[in-house]
Amino acid sequence: MEAPLILLTAGGTGGHLFPAEALANVLKASGCRVVLATDKRANAYAGSFPADEIIEIPSATPSGRSVPKMAKAALLLAQGTFRAMAVIRRLKPDAVVGFGGYPTVPPVLAASLLKVPTAIHEANGVMGRANRLLARRSSLIATGFAGIKGIPANVPGRVIQTGNPIRPAVLEAAGQAYAPLEPNGRMRLLVVGGSQGARVMSDVVPPAIELLPQDLRERLVITQQARGEDLERVRAHYGRLGVAFEAEPFFTDLPRRLGEAHLVVARSGASTVAELAAIGRPSILVPLPGSLDQDQAANAKTLGDLGAAIVCPQTEFTPERLAAEIRSTFQEPERLTKAAAAAHSASITDAAERLAHAVLDLIHLNKNGKPS
Structure with missing residues (x-):
């Protein structure tokens, strides 16, 4: 049986990419294949990322009150979603995992539309706007802290605290x-x-x-x-x-x-x-x-x-x-x-392992109707 393929997606800053990198290391060690979808800012941090492929997806952050800027951001996010749908159809990932930031919106949204299991990880004590947007489309919501604020009421997916994955160097x-x-x-x-x-x-x-x-x-x-x-x-x-x-x-x-x-x-x-x-x-x-x-x-x-x-x-x-x-x-x-x-x-040093287990359980549940 072919090894599971997990598409990870994260905004192109260290705060989003480092937890994704930590999860990628654990997934690779367990025999999974990993692909990273991110934005162009990631070049400074993604050099050591253990991915089989790194894909740039167009995205933008809707902010401010300028109608033209908001419209441009919405257009880029739509373009990114269509691009992500093409990527997902090509790769056929077993799950898509987002780590926050607007660059995660197109891949996670595309996966949801294509009925691919999705997970999001919220690292902060308050759920970010991108993750709030995706929460109702996620099969799994993993959190870094207990009792975080901002999770929408009655989300359909499972909510668990895993802690924040940390890199091997840490x-x-x-x-x-x-x-x-x-x-x-x-x-x-x-x-x-x-x-x-x-x-x-x-x-x-x-x-x-x-x-x-x-x-x-x-x-x-x-x-x-x-x-x-x-x-x-x-x-x-x-x-x-x-x-x-x-x-x-x-x-x-x-x-x-x-x-x-x-x-x-x-x-x-x-x-x-x-x-x-x-x-x-x-x-x-x-x-x-x-x-x-x-x-x-x-x-x-x-x-x-x-x-x-x-x-x-x-x-x-x-x-x-x-x-x-x-x-x-x-x-x-x-x-x-x-x-x-x-x-x-306050240390949780096995957060990456906890998150990897939850993602693999999600894949197993999707394929077999029950967790592993």
């Missing part, structure tokens, strides 16, 4: 125990802003470090992700302060750097929160403001409620506030160790 880093900050030792501070970077980190973190006493600055080793347009001013600022630092637009070995960090300052995308929990690292989380769903605030709250993270709204994320938080961790390093343990308590 699982490897999760095996590294937290190294407590030693008295008078050096603190490894990691600053990241999601796969696209975050300008606020470049605006706030270097001035915060400047506010620290010289003796504390000398104890810092900073690794910071900075957007390309912000990179030189970040490097110049740290160079002027004489602190040990490394600044780049993107780190391909971020899981390893998470494992080495004493403290992480970051946005609170679902993948970031899942990786902080899996590896067990304390953090200061600055949720992305202004989103309609406030999903990052919900994600951050899961760690904040455990004492694993300090949740700082962007309106309060000032150099003075950050400097005070860093100073207090130097004064009470045991707080970092307790926060690391609290983060690890």
Whole structure:
């Protein structure tokens, strides 16, 4: 019997592609064939994706109040759906699994129309708009967090919590125990802003470090992700302060750097929160403001409620506030160790296996009328 073929589809950012990559690895290890459908942004992240084929599907995000822009987005999504229907007819996948973002709408919608079993995974604490649109057409809804908000009432598919799948590199880093900050030792501070970077980190973190006493600055080793347009001013600022630092637009070995960090300052995308929990690292989380769903605030709250993270709204994320938080961790390093343990308590390291099992059960149910 031919191995099952699963078509995975994800928006072209790390937050969507990394969980899809984790599932793909598990499916491939179990003998399945995997194809990825995504958008053109995925080129930066899809190089290591374990897919037999990567297919670009046209899509767009309907946003704003401009009628022409909305109409253009709707047209692109319709074109993407027709393209996805042709792909599905050619590939004949046993299931289609979406990981959120509007690029998943055409493939999942096309699969639904062609009576192919569908699943969606919602990584955030609030269901995103694309997944809400697809929820009633999905045979299975898997969630990263318990009790997420925004799932439409009376959806026909099964709803289960699997956790958020994490990449093999994160699982490897999760095996590294937290190294407590030693008295008078050096603190490894990691600053990241999601796969696209975050300008606020470049605006706030270097001035915060400047506010620290010289003796504390000398104890810092900073690794910071900075957007390309912000990179030189970040490097110049740290160079002027004489602190040990490394600044780049993107780190391909971020899981390893998470494992080495004493403290992480970051946005609170679902993948970031899942990786902080899996590896067990304390953090200061600055949720992305202004989103309609406030999903990052919900994600951050899961760690904040455990004492694993300090949740700082962007309106309060000032150099003075950050400097005070860093100073207090130097004064009470045991707080970092307790926060690391609290983060690890929220870890779900077998989420990819749980999701793979649910997808394979869905396929088996569709073919045989009962789960495996």
